[in-house]
Amino acid sequence: MTKIDMSVPLAGLSLKTPVMTASGTCGYGLDLLPYLDLSRLGALVVKGISVEPRQGNPPPRIMETCGGMLNAIGLENIGMEAFVAEVLPRLREHRTVLLVNILGESEEDYARLVDRLSEQEGIDGFEVNVSCPNVRRGGIAFGSDPATLEHLVAFLRPRTEKPLIIKLSPNVTDIVDMAGRAEAGGADGLTLINTIRGMSVDVESRRPHLATVVGGLSGPAIKPIALRMVWEAAARVQIPIIGVGGILSGEDAVEFLLAGASAVQIGTAHFRNPAACIEVMAGIEGYLARHGIQAVRELIGAIRVDPSREA
Numbered sequence: 001m002t003k004i005d006m007s008v009p010l011a012g013l014s015l016k017t018p019v020m021t022a023s024g025t026c027g028y029g030l031d032l033l034p035y036l037d038l039s040r041l042g043a044l045v046v047k048g049i050s051v052e053p054r055q056g057n058p059p060p061r062i063m064e065t066c067g068g069m070l071n072a073i074g075l076e077n078i079g080m081e082a083f084v085a086e087v088l089p090r091l092r093e094h095r096t097v098l099l100v101n102i103l104g105e106s107e108e109d110y111a112r113l114v115d116r117l118s119e120q121e122g123i124d125g126f127e128v129n130v131s132c133p134n135v136r137r138g139g140i141a142f143g144s145d146p147a148t149l150e151h152l153v154a155f156l157r158p159r160t161e162k163p164l165i166i167k168l169s170p171n172v173t174d175i176v177d178m179a180g181r182a183e184a185g186g187a188d189g190l191t192l193i194n195t196i197r198g199m200s201v202d203v204e205s206r207r208p209h210l211a212t213v214v215g216g217l218s219g220p221a222i223k224p225i226a227l228r229m230v231w232e233a234a235a236r237v238q239i240p241i242i243g244v245g246g247i248l249s250g251e252d253a254v255e256f257l258l259a260g261a262s263a264v265q266i267g268t269a270h271f272r273n274p275a276a277c278i279e280v281m282a283g284i285e286g287y288l289a290r291h292g293i294q295a296v297r298e299l300i301g302a303i304r305v306d307p308s309r310e311a
């Protein structure tokens with residue numbers, strides 16, 4: 001039997017497989033080393049990095065929910081300089097495509113991150129988390145206001161030759177408009193979706209489970225929403241989309257590819273199985289073999305939708 005081709009091109013990068021980690025769900029990737037060889041991943045996306053270290057939110061900041069989990073980690077991280085000095089040298093030992101997720105509270109924060117990290121060997125591109133409050137604009141998240149989003153992307157674009165992948169927030173009225181704005185600003189790709197705002201309450205104490213009351217919902221519960229957003233965005237933009245939200249199996253990943261994603265990320269599934277990426281890759285290969293498909297690329301956007309049946 002001919003070997004299945006799992007490679008996909010993405011934003012100027014060539015990925016061995018379409019399966020990558022989702023930011024924040026496996027630290028800086030080093031936590032995965034006992035479970036898998038990082039060079040097998042399509043890409044490693046590390047936990048969000050800010051200019052200065054962040055402590056994150058007080059506990060409790062994780063709560064299991066039906067079909068998912070709520071988190072309010074608060075983007076805790078070691079900061080840009082410690083990442084460069086302590087983590088990056090260790091990641092360079094592994095031959096994997098490395099995407100650094102970055103977050104800021106102002107355009108200048110993002111610019112400092114892009115400037116400093118672009119100089120570093122071993123970083124292949126950026127995933128820009130825009131679900132962060134913009135302190136200069138009264139705390140409205142960069143990813144919630146179309147003009148603010150486009151301005152941020154256009155501001156960062158000339159600062160680096162590395163791919164800029166914009167990770168969109170689903171907590172917006174019109175995800176298609178946001179996708180279009182990111183593309184207009186010069187994004188090389190999009191990641192959809194970040195967590196969905198949610199909450200849960202302990203009825204005995206009548207207190208919210210999370211110290212911050214509201215957190216971000218992830219896991220299988222959000223998969224249909226993520227899929228719908230990927231499908232809608234894919235119809236609008238030309239740039240590649242990375243689908244993320246509730247993927248546990250190869251079939252889940254295939255759904256995203258068919259809906260128009262060029263690659264997928266595995267997030268919450270890591271808390272159940274740290275080798276989830278490998279399981280998902282095997283599941284995709286199994287699907288391709290079962291259907292006599294030789295290259296995973298053939299699945300991208302290959303959903304069959306009868307136009308008269310669209311809602």
Ligand SMILES: Cc1cc2nc3c(=O)[nH]c(=O)nc-3n(C[C@H](O)[C@H](O)[C@H](O)COP(=O)(O)O)c2cc1C
Binds near residue numbers: 075101193246269
């Ligand atoms: C504990 C936790 C931490 C996360 N941290 C980040 C982060 O630092 N930056 C980011 O862009 N997304 C972060 N996310 C969002 C995930 O990368 C992903 O977009 C989301 O969880 C949906 O995918 P999933 O359902 O497969 O987890 C985090 C998610 C979880 C559960």
